[in-house]
Amino acid sequence: MSIEVTHVTKRIRGVTILDDVSLSVSNGAIVAIAGPNGSGKTMLMRLIAGLITPDEGSIVVDGATVGIDRAFPESMGILIESPQFLSAYTGRTNLHFLASIRDKVGGEAIDKVLEEVGLRKDDKRPFRKYSLGMKQRLGLAAAVMESPSVLLLDEPSNALDRDGVRMLRRLILKERERGAAVLWACHDRELMESLSDEVYYLAEGRIDGHEVFAGRGLS
Amino acid sequence: MRCLRCLAMDVLATLRSTGMWLTACAFCCVLMLIALRLEVGMALAGVDDGMTFDVAFTLGDYLLGYFAGCVPFTDGDDRAFAPPVGWFVFFLLLVVGLARYPRESLCGFGQQVLIACGNRWAWWWAKCVWVAGSVLLFCTTALLVALLFSLIAGSGLSWSVSPDMLYLIDFPWQELKGAPYDALPFMGTVAVVAISLGLFQLCLSFLFDAVAGVGASAGLLVASAFGVGPIGFCSFSMAARCGAFVADGWLLAEALAVCGIIALASMLVGGIEFNRRRCFGSEDSL
Numbered sequence: 001m002s003i004e005v006t007h008v009t010k011r012i013r014g015v016t017i018l019d020d021v022s023l024s025v026s027n028g029a030i031v032a033i034a035g036p037n038g039s040g041k042t043m044l045m046r047l048i049a050g051l052i053t054p055d056e057g058s059i060v061v062d063g064a065t066v067g068i069d070r071a072f073p074e075s076m077g078i079l080i081e082s083p084q085f086l087s088a089y090t091g092r093t094n095l096h097f098l099a100s101i102r103d104k105v106g107g108e109a110i111d112k113v114l115e116e117v118g119l120r121k122d123d124k125r126p127f128r129k130y131s132l133g134m135k136q137r138l139g140l141a142a143a144v145m146e147s148p149s150v151l152l153l154d155e156p157s158n159a160l161d162r163d164g165v166r167m168l169r170r171l172i173l174k175e176r177e178r179g180a181a182v183l184w185a186c187h188d189r190e191l192m193e194s195l196s197d198e199v200y201y202l203a204e205g206r207i208d209g210h211e212v213f214a215g216r217g218l219s
Numbered sequence: 220m221r222c223l224r225c226l227a228m229d230v231l232a233t234l235r236s237t238g239m240w241l242t243a244c245a246f247c248c249v250l251m252l253i254a255l256r257l258e259v260g261m262a263l264a265g266v267d268d269g270m271t272f273d274v275a276f277t278l279g280d281y282l283l284g285y286f287a288g289c290v291p292f293t294d295g296d297d298r299a300f301a302p303p304v305g306w307f308v309f310f311l312l313l314v315v316g317l318a319r320y321p322r323e324s325l326c327g328f329g330q331q332v333l334i335a336c337g338n339r340w341a342w343w344w345a346k347c348v349w350v351a352g353s354v355l356l357f358c359t360t361a362l363l364v365a366l367l368f369s370l371i372a373g374s375g376l377s378w379s380v381s382p383d384m385l386y387l388i389d390f391p392w393q394e395l396k397g398a399p400y401d402a403l404p405f406m407g408t409v410a411v412v413a414i415s416l417g418l419f420q421l422c423l424s425f426l427f428d429a430v431a432g433v434g435a436s437a438g439l440l441v442a443s444a445f446g447v448g449p450i451g452f453c454s455f456s457m458a459a460r461c462g463a464f465v466a467d468g469w470l471l472a473e474a475l476a477v478c479g480i481i482a483l484a485s486m487l488v489g490g491i492e493f494n495r496r497r498c499f500g501s502e503d504s505l
Contacts, residue, residue, distance in 0.1 A: 049334060072337050084327035086232050097231060101224045101335040142331065 002027045002150055002181030003048060008057035010043060010205075017043045019205045020057070025181040027149070030172060032192045033185045035202035041185040044202070045080050045152045048183065049073070061150055077148035077180075079156055083139025087128035091138040092121055095145060104146045113145045116174075118167050132159035140168065144175060151175055153184040157191060169195060221336045225345035228332045230352075233320050237353055240316030241360050247312060248285065248364035251305040255284035255388065262387040272383040276372035279380040279402035281365035285309050286409055287388060288457020292445040303444055306457060310416065313357045314436040317417055321346040322424045322432075343490045350417040358410045378403040385464070394466040405463050408474050412456040415478040415485070416440075422489030425496075452477050 003025040010018040018040045025031040033041045046052045048059055050072035059066045061073035085094040095110045111121045117137040130138065136159045143151060153172075157165055165188075172195055175182055186192040192199065193213060201209035259274060266272065274280065289303045325333070333342045369375065380400035416436060424432035443453035454460050455474035462468035 051330065051334070070337070071339050072334050074337065076334065078331075078334060084331070086328055088235060089231070097228060098331060098335055101221060101228070101332060102337075 002062055003183060004058075004060040005044070005048065006058050006060075008044075008047060008054045008059060010040075010047060010052065010054050017205050018047070018054075021202075021205070021207055022057075023200050023207065023210075025150075025183050027181050028176055028179045029198065030176050030182040030184070030196045032196040032199045033183065033202055034189070034192060034199050035185075035208070039202040040205040041202055042080060042154050043205075045078075045154050045183070045185065048150075049076065049078050049080065049152055073150055075146070075149040077143035077146065077151045078153075079136075079139045079143045080152065080154040082158075083135050083142065085127045085135075085138065085142075088126050090124060091119055091127060091130065091134070091141070092123070094127055094138070095142060098142055099145060102146060110141075110145060113141045116144075116167070116171060117141045118163065133161055133164055136160055137164065137167070140171060144171060147178065147180075149180055151180050151182045151184075153182070155185055155187065157186055157188055165191065221338060222341040222344045222348075225332055225336050225342050226348050228328070229320075229324075229345055229349040232324065232328060233349070233353075236320065237316070237356065240312065241356055244309070244312050244316070244357050244360045245364055247308050248361050251308070252281055252284045252364065252368045254305070255281065259384070259387050262389070272387060274381050274384045274387060275374045275377070276369060276384075277374045277377040277379060277381065278362075278365055278369040279378045279400070280374075280384045281368050282362075282402050282406060283380060283384065283388060283458055284365070285361055286405070286456055286458050288454065288459040289444060290459055291454075300445070303457065303459075307440055307444065309357075309361060310413070310440050310453065310456075311437060313354060313413060314416065314420055314433055314440075316357070317350055317353055318420065318424065318429045318433045318436075321350070321421055322429045339494045340490060343493050344486075346421060347418060347486050347489075350421050351414045354413045354417045355410060358406075358413060362406070378406075380458075380464070396462065396464060396466050396468070400464055402458075402463075404471055405458060405461050408461070408471060408478075409456040411475060411478045411482075412453055415482040416453060418482045418485040418489075422485035422492075425489045425493050452481060 005021060005023045008018055008021045009016065021044060023031070033044060035041055043052070047054055048061065048066065050066045053067045062075065064070045064073070066073060085091070086097065089097070092110060092114060095114070096107070099105050099110060114121045117140050119134060119137050119141065127135070127138070136156070140156060143153065156168055160168060169191070172182055172184070197213060199211045200207055263272060285305045287303065288306050289301050292300045333339070336342050366376070378401055380402050382398045382400065385395060385400070416439070420432040420436045423435050439450060440453050443451035455469060455478065458464050460468050462470050
C-alpha cells in the first residue's frame with residue numbers, strides 16, 4: 001500500500017474533526033473521498049501530507065510513518081484548497097522556483113507539464129493576473145511535475161471549465177498509469193465515480209461507507 | 220542545501236513587501252535627520268555670544284539622529300522623561316515590517332515550500348536567516364541615509380561623534396565618557412540588538428501569532444525606553460546608555476552576550492515549537 005491511514009483521530013481545540021478513520025490507497029489506484037462540506041476531507045488530506053499530526057492512529061506513506069520516520073512524504077504532489085504561488089512571477093517561473101528546492105526536474109519537464117494542463121509556457125502574465133481556472137491548472141501542474149508516487153488532490157475540478165475537467169480526467173488517469181497512488185476529493189459525483197476505483201464516504205469526521213468500482217476508472 | 224533554497228524562496232516571496240518597508244524606513248530616517256539638523260540649528264541659534272561649537276555632521280553624528288535614545292525614567296527626577304521618538308520609530312517599523320511573512324507564508328506558498336523542503340528545521344532556519352538578513356537591510360538603509368546626509372554636509376565617512384554634538388542635542392544629563400566617541404562598534408551593537416529583537420518576535424509569532432509578536436516587541440521597546448530591567452535589552456541600542464558615550468554605560472561584551480543568548484533561545488524555542496506543532500495554516504484558527 002502506498003497510503004495507509006490507520007484509526008486516525010484528530011481533535012482541534014476539543015472539537016473532533018476526524019474520528020477513527022482508516023483507509024488505504026495502493027500504487028496505481030485512484031481513491032476518492034466524498035462527503036459534505038466540513039466532513040473532514042481536507043483535514044484528512046493535510047494529515048496525510050504531514051501538515052498536521054494525528055492525535056491517535058498512524059499514517060504510513062511509501063513505507064514511512066508520517067511525522068515519525070519523515071516529517072513529510074518524500075515523493076508527494078499536493079493540491080489542497082486554492083493554489084498559492086508568488087503573485088509577481090509567471091506560472092512557469094513559479095514552477096521553476098518550486099522545482100529548484102528538490103532539484104528533481106528541469107525546464108523541459110516543466111514546459112511539458114504546463115502544456116499538459118493547458119497553460120502556455122511563454123505566457124508572460126504574473127500569477128496574480130491569472131483567472132481562477134488558470135490558477136487551478138497551475139496548482140495541478142505543480143502537483144504532478146515531479147512525478148510523485150503519491151498524489152493528493154482536494155477538489156481539483158474547482159474553477160475548471162469543461163476543457164479543464166477533460167484535462168483533469170486525462171491527467172489523473174495518466175498518473176494512475178504511471179503507478180501513482182491518487183487520493184482525491186471531489187464534489188462532482190459523476191466525475192468522481194467515473195474515475196475512481198474506490199470511494200470512501202466521510203460524514204462528520206467518520207467513514208460512513210466504502211464502495212469499490214473495480215475497473216471502471218480504466219474505461 | 221534545502222535550507223538555502225527555502226531562503227531563496229523567502230527572498231523572492233518578499234522582494235516587493237521588503238522593498239516597501241525599506242522605502243518607508245528610508246523616508247522616516249530622512250525625516251529624523253532633518254529633525255536632528257533643525258534641533259542642532261535651533262540650539263546653535265540660542266547659544267550665548269562668544270561660545271563656539273564645532274559640529275561637523277559626520278556619519279557618526281547623524282547616527283545619533285536615530286539611536287541617541289534616552290536615559291531611563293527615574294521617579295522624582297526634576298526633568299521630564301523624553302521618549303526616544305526616532306529610536307522607537309525605527310524599531311517599530313522593523314518589527315511591523317517583519318511580523319507577518321514568516322507565519323502567514325504557511326497559509327500560502329510557504330506551505331508548498333515546506334512540503335518540497337521536506338524538513339521543518341531547514342524551513343525554520345531559513346526563516347531565521349531571512350529575519351536576520353532583513354534586519355540588516357533595515358540597518359543598512361538607516362546607515363545609507365545617514366551617509367548620504369554626511370556626504371551632503373561634506374563631512375565624509377567619519378564614524379566619530381563630535382563632543383559638541385552631544386551637548387547641542389541635549390544628550391543624556393549624565394557624565395559623558397571622555398572623547399573620542401566612536402560610533403562604529405555601537406552601530407554593530409544596534410544591528411545585533413535589532414536581530415535579537417527580530418528573532419524574539421519570530422519565536423513569539425510561532426508560539427502565539429504575528430499580532431502577539433508585534434505587541435510583545437512594542438511592549439519590549441517601551442520597557443527598554445523606560446527602564447533597564449532584564450527585559451529591556453533593546454536599550455543596548457541607545458547611545459545614551461552605551462559605554463562608548465557615557466561613563467556608566469553598558470559594555471559591548473555585555474550587550475553582545477545578552478543579545479546572543481536571546482537570539483539563540485528564540486531560534487531554539489521557536490524551532491522546537493514549530494517542529495512539535497500539530498497544526499499549520501488555516502486549521503490554527505479553528
